[in-house]
Amino acid sequence: MLLSDVVTTSAAVGATRARREKTTALADLLRAAGPTEIVPVVAWLSGTPRQGRIGTGWRTLAAVDVPPADTPSWTVQQVDELLDELAGTSGQGSARRRRELLDRLYGTATADEQRFLHRLLTGELRQGALEGLMVDAVAAASGAGQAAVRRAFMLSGRLPETAATALAGGAEALAGIGLRVGRPIRPMLASPGDSLDAALAALGTEVTVEHKLDGARIQVHRTGDEIRVWTRTLREITAAVPEIVELTRALPCSAAVLDGETLALDDDGRPRAFQDTMSRFGTEADGDGDGGRDERGVLLSPFFFDLLHLDGHDLVDEPLETRLDLLAGLLEGDRQAPLRMPGVRRPSPEEAAAVLDGALDAGQEGVVVKDLAAPYAAGRRGKAWQKVKPVHTLDLVVLGAEWGYGRRTGSLSNIHLGARDPDGGEPVMVGKTFKGMTDELLAWQTETFPRYAREEEPGVLFLRPELVVEIALDGAQRSTRYPGGVALRFARVLRYRPDRTAADADSLDAVRALLSG
DNA sequence: GGGCGGTGCCC
């Protein structure tokens, strides 16, 4: 199969908004692919090379300037091999070597192929189909049911390999893919709840309400004395978190798969800023024999909230209630008690509210409300788990706006936000946001902002600091980028405030008051 | 050896 076949399919997928048409086009290509081509083709058309992110981003690719070929010649296999080499290139002189490989890749590609490769390698396929629709396509092409593909994907953690299995052996082969301790599964996610009351109303009384911590998701596997740890995206971090490995080794079991969250605590047991937790991710190993505590004293504490396997028994199909019972049994001892995620089963509305208050008083992020009857549905952001976090709002000044990309091309989209200077100077920039904007609001911004223009740069329009916008946010974090030393976290537009002036906007002190940790 | 841009991945 040629790369150009994949590019043609991608174009067809991108040309329609109808999901059925997209999956049909994808499925047709999968049927035409050879057994060894399925893995790279599925990976590419779900938006990521088989090798993962390869270390060449938009900046490197923008520097590649070779004329396109007239006729397509790359095969899928050849490109996959070249990507392998690209991914394996490191050390001194690697930048030059990469440039050579990219020149070769692009120089033998047609213009259409160059554009496809560019989108693939920057991680912005933008064909309106990623893993979700590929699951449907694999089901269609293989004749296996969607549920079977979904389940195998969740348990194997990898769609390309799942697709190869499905196309080779159909539903029967998929049924052979089970949970394997030592191989991470896709984690179950929570959807955003509107409020605690709304979540309780939606899920009923057969629920548990647990603390939601501002840390990083971890999945911990144990077989005998071997322990491995993965993140939410199934990146292995075992070597970076020896303290989690040691705590898991002390559990009274021989095999387990645990799901949880980890974060850094201060000496009082209160959560540190998320940034401190994050400083421990991305470090491969620490190797200084101090059990993980680095020179800044950041130690990670794990909190487990689910159990997917215990001593030979798979639990993903069991109701949460059963999994929680077994988890409680595993973490029964005094020594293990600190590893339990705090929570209350079947709370009254008042008790549920008290759990939320307790979480916030303890400095945590909020709560998650979970249906006790639900099995572990990995990889789907269903309604069985709903997260509830308090929302803060601020009135901020619009300092500028950036021209959008993709479906926002031609619109002034991402806005720069400033807080009032308590000393009376110009507003101080504290962040940007592109969220919360309807098409109507984008049109309004695009029409209105030029009337406030003060200065223009490529891609950015700077405004006189007059427009006030009400912003929702989760909190603030310390910043070295912004002059006030603080930045907004998860800022989104609620509405513009034509009734307010920059003098009415919230001050930098109001932003600083939202700092956590 | 330190600064810096580019990249990937946490949220």
Add this chain to the structure above:
DNA sequence: CTTGTGA
């Protein structure tokens, strides 16, 4: 990570 959009 959050939100708006469209099938």
Add this chain to the structure above:
DNA sequence: TCACAAGGGGCACCGCCC
């Protein structure tokens, strides 16, 4: 309801350059 696209801040890592 689901999947996707729009893009945010910060941190560690890496290679390159001074």
